[in-house]
Amino acid sequence: MDEEEVPQKGTVTQRAIEEIKAMIAEGRLEPGERLPTERDLAARLGISRSSMREAIRALTVMGVLEARHGSGIYVTALEAGDLLETFGVVADLSRGPRLVELLEVRRILESTATALAAARITEDQLAAVGKHLAAMNATDDPEEILAHDLAFHREIAAAAGNETMAAILEGLSSRTFRARVWRGYQEEGAFARTRREHAAIHRALTARDPEAARAAAAAHVGEVEEWLRAQLGGQSGGGQAGE
Amino acid sequence: MDEEEVPQKGTVTQRAIEEIKAMIAEGRLEPGERLPTERDLAARLGISRSSMREAIRALTVMGVLEARHGSGIYVTALEAGDLLETFGVVADLSRGPRLVELLEVRRILESTATALAAARITEDQLAAVGKHLAAMNATDDPEEILAHDLAFHREIAAAAGNETMAAILEGLSSRTFRARVWRGYQEEGAFARTRREHAAIHRALTARDPEAARAAAAAHVGEVEEWLRAQLGGQSGGGQAGE
DNA sequence: TCAGCCAAGTGGTCCGACCACTACGCCCGG
DNA sequence: CCGGGCGTAGTGGTCGGACCACTTGGCTGA
Known part of the structure; x- marks a missing residue:
């Protein structure tokens, strides 16, 4: 006899995750909508609140859910980012x-994004890009340069018109990530070259020339890529970027 | 005087996550290495085990940690996938x-990956690709076709030599994702066309022609992309792929 | 010697209590 | 009647400690 009920595949928490995912996938929960309380959900699936919390935490990390202390749990718009x-x-x-x-992945996406941007960028966006370029060249503070560098590329990615791609690039250019690489990179006077490359990208955007933009962006990222690849080869001391 | 330490930024769990991330980033924990027990870690940071478990769950979801029941928690190799x-x-x-x-992101990455594969693929890998292509054409079972289709592209991505890119493409082609789109796509007799496209990709690979491979792959994904875009435009009933 | 068992250790789950914060309504003064 | 302020109920966040399920490795006994 054993009547039975979907015994348990994997861990209880895993089941809870699938369950919530299913709710969203099937449209039982709309983006922005509030979920039942943790206590409710736990009871509903017959699991403890602790396990349910872990499931929620997992989905939160994935960017599917968002928990607001004191208010409730909500489904995100899944709008990239x-x-x-x-x-x-x-x-x-x-x-x-x-x-x-x-x-390498960044080079591929960034070059394409820059090419798309060249074709679609608006005057306002172009101005913003130029502003960051100027700010980058006007200071010597590495911190500030890095910040404007990031903004420079972010602006371009946004102009490409694909939010998802922009979000991925954002992740691929996270602050600590680039800071790590830059530290060693800049010490080699690759500074002027970086400025030249950025200027080339900006020129291509201004000229609305997708092909030139793609090439400039690919070269820009490829430059760093090459340097890093070399570092990995036979480095002995100093460079800590890769190791 | 104030000994003190950064009281608490954000939630306790968040702090735990940062802490573990830092341990790995600073090399205090090597890939594959086993972490202290949950109980230890919790005590070490002065938080409860529940909170520590949530932190671990978060990192597990991100693919940074791996928990083995009864054995311990380990740092993954971070080897994509x-x-x-x-x-x-x-x-x-x-x-x-x-x-x-x-x-669109998939189209960009897939076309580049296919181009790279054309230049680097080995005889064995090429044979594997051909096998899946044949299997795909030899059956009418949608399930089986889908399975071989996925394997076909996976094999190519692997041949491109960039595991990270292959992993991303894998995610972008997940089973349910494609199944959802295919359902409607195939009903329009896009079947023969898909076969033709796959054959074209295979030919380009065999000829070791990167440009042809890139074009074939881009066209292949772009085809589906276009169809989906059209669906979103003015669809009223039926098609459930996008809405 | 080796197979099998056993026990310690670890992650997985559950419970129930309390804290921190938000939201909303009720009450009181204007 | 109106509006602001204070409560309070409700929700997520944290805690600690108990017990379960599984792995591992050593020990026992054939």
């Missing part, structure tokens, strides 16, 4: 060969 | 415009 955290963390923790692979 | 789960989940839950954006 929500999944970028995971990407950023992975990028920050990667090293060696993995880092180069990540940079 | 670990972050693909998140990507897959997001892809599964996305709809409408977001879905198109995701497909």
Whole structure:
């Protein structure tokens, strides 16, 4: 006799995660909508609140849910930018060969995004890009330069018109990630070159020339990529970017 | 005087996550290494085990940690494929415009990956690709076709030599994701066309022609992309792929 | 020697209490 | 009647401690 009920595949928490995912996938929960309370959900699935909390935490990390202390749990709009955290963390923790692979992915996406931007960018956006370029060249503070560099590329990614791609690139360019690489990179006077590359990208955007933009962006990222690849080869001391 | 320590930024769990991330980033924990027990870690940071478990769960979802029941918690090798789960989940839950954006990203990466594969693929890998292509054409069972289709592209991505990119593509092609799109797509007799496209990709690979491979792959994904975009435009009933 | 058992240790689950914060309505003064 | 301020109920966040399920490795006994 054993009547039975979907015994248990895997852990209880896993089941809870699938359950909530299903609720969203099937449209039982709309983006922005509030979920039942943790206590309710736990009771409903017949599991403890602790386990349910872990399930919620998992979905929160994935950017699917958002918990507001004292208010409730809500389904995010899934509007990109929500999944970028995971990407950023992975990028920050990667090293060696993995880092180069990540940079290669960035080169591919960034060059395409820049090409798209060249064709679609508005005057306002172009002005914003130029502003960051100028600010970057007007200071010597590495911190500030890095900040404007990030903004420069972010602005371009946004102009490409694909939010999801912009979010991925954002993750691939997270602050600590780039800071790590830059430290060593800049010491080699690759500074002027970086400025030249940025200027080239800006020129291509201004000229609305997708092909030139793609080439400039690819070269820009590829430059760093090459340097990193070399570092991994036969470095002995000093460079800590890859190792 | 104040000994003191950064009281608490944000939630306790968040602090725990940062702490563990830092341990890995600073090399205090090597990939594959076993972490202290949950109880230890919790005590060490002065938080409860529940909170520590949530932190661990978060990092597990991100693919940074791996928990083995009865054995311990380990740092993953961060060898790609670990972050693909998140990507897959997001892809599964996305709809409408977001879905198109995701497909666009896939088109960009897939075409580049296929081009790289054309230049680097080995005889063995090429044979494997051909096998899946044949299997795909030899059956009418949608399930089986889908399975071989996925394997076909996976094999190519692997041949491109960038594991990280392959992992991302894997996530972007997750089973339920594609199944959802295919259902409607195939009903329009896009079947023969898909076969033709796959054959074209295979030919380009065999000829070791990167440009042809890139074009074939881009066209292949772009085809589906276009269809989906059209669906979103003015669809009234039936098609459930996007809405 | 080796197979099998046993026990310690670890992650997985559950419970129930309390804290921190938000939201909303009730009450009181204007 | 109106509005602001204070309560309070409700929700997520944290805690601690008990017990379960599984792995591992050593020990026992054939």
